[in-house]
Amino acid sequence: RLSKVFKHPNSSIPYTEKTSSNNMVNLMVVGQQGMGKSTFVNTLFQNEILKTGIDFKNEYFDSGSIIAKKRIFQEYSDPLNEDTPTTTSIQKTYVMLEEANVNLKLCIIDTPGFGDFSDNSFSWVPICEYIDAQYTDYMFNEEQPYRDLLVDSRVHCCLYFINATNKGLTALDVISMQEISKRVNLVPVIAKSDGLTRSEIVNFKKDIKETIRVQNIKICDLLLGGDCGDDDYDYPFGVVGGQYYEDRQTFGRKYRHGFVDVMDERVSDFLKLRKFLVEEKTLDLIEKTSMYYEEWRDKLCLFRYK
Numbered sequence: 541r542l543s544k545v546f547k548h549p550n551s552s553i554p555y556t557e558k559t560s561s562n563n564m565v566n567l568m569v570v571g572q573q574g575m576g577k578s579t580f581v582n583t584l585f586q587n588e589i590l591k592t593g594i595d596f597k598n599e600y601f602d603s604g605s606i607i608a609k610k611r612i613f614q615e616y617s618d619p620l621n622e623d624t625p626t627t628t629s630i631q632k633t634y635v636m637l638e639e640a641n642v643n644l645k646l647c648i649i650d651t652p653g654f655g656d657f658s659d660n661s662f663s664w665v666p667i668c669e670y671i672d673a674q675y676t677d678y679m680f681n682e683e684q685p686y687r688d689l690l691v692d693s694r695v696h697c698c699l700y701f702i703n704a705t706n707k708g709l710t711a712l713d714v715i716s717m718q719e720i721s722k723r724v725n726l727v728p729v730i731a732k733s734d735g736l737t738r739s740e741i742v743n744f745k746k747d748i749k750e751t752i753r754v755q756n757i758k759i760c761d762l763l764l765g766g767d768c769g770d771d772d773y774d775y776p777f778g779v780v781g782g783q784y785y786e787d788r789q790t791f792g793r794k795y796r797h798g799f800v801d802v803m804d805e806r807v808s809d810f811l812k813l814r815k816f817l818v819e820e821k822t823l824d825l826i827e828k829t830s831m832y833y834e835e836w837r838d839k840l841c842l843f844r845y846k
């Protein structure tokens with residue numbers, strides 16, 4: 541296994557112990573339900589951190605009886621029922637990652653409900669509102685006398701999960717990515733890339749890159765390499781998420797026709813993305829966030845004083 545991960549018994553509470561780096565990274569995952577976001581997060585940290593689709597399904601669809609179905613229908617159709625999500629919601633889970641050279645506190649920000657309704661035209665709004673609210677918080681906290689105590693809840697990176705349909709980005713993808721990328725480091729990923737053949741994934745990546753260019757989506761520029769002689773990453777990362785198999789001592793997916801190891805670079809860019817997030821660019825992501833934050837502050841001033 542790659543790392544040791546600690547999940548707080550009550551993982552809705554952040555870690556406060558000081559670690560060597562004392563950095564806290566806030567990582568957001570956005571994408572429609574069933575795209576494999578939770579599975580990906582669990583694979584990333586080699587641990588069961590978020591509940592995945594299988595568990596959820598069992599909760600609601602454990603019995604095929606009409607009564608059970610009726611209950612589900614009522615739950616999902618009654619707008620006054622408080623448990624029924626009617627919009628994109630935000631869920632935070634705190635973890636600590638310990639490895640030979642990495643010591644990180646992380647907050648995983650999940651966004652259940654994104655794109656799951658009959659009208660999804662504004663699914664991205666609650667996400668952007670959340671991002672902006674963290675900037676507002678940070679701005680007020682910055683002015684306080686004890687800056688040491690400042691908790692940085694700004695979103696440092698947003699992974700946007702693209703459906704591996706081989707048909708390019710949807711209108712919802714485009715508008716969401718445009719809006720999110722104005723605010724934070726946006727890293728596009730192709731979900732469940734095990735579903736695409738080699739040539740399909742190559743073409744799909746090319747298509748997406750083209751749309752990103754044409755639609756003026758400002759993805760995280762750490763992906764682009766550039767002047768510093770940095771490596772440029774082969775975005776969007778195609779990812780495969782899986783579960784731990786004792787017999788193989790690795791994370792993967794068991795199909796009827798065989799086994800895929802998520803670390804296998806022929807099927808998945810998982811290792812590259814993991815390196816990008818928790819090894820190579822972690823500090824850069826935090827630094828860039830400050831630039832996004834300054835931009836946001838500038839806009840705020842324009843808005844108020846013009």
Ligand code: GDP
Nearest residue numbers: 573574575576577578579592593732779780781
């Ligand atoms: P979420 O709603 O985006 O959090 O999706 P989940 O992580 O709950 O996964 C939904 C379903 O997709 C589960 O049955 C997973 O086993 C499956 N899944 C997750 N990742 C992958 C993947 O990379 N490839 C394939 N084929 N299926 C996946």
Ligand code: MG
Nearest residue numbers: 577578591592
């Ligand atoms: Mg999930």
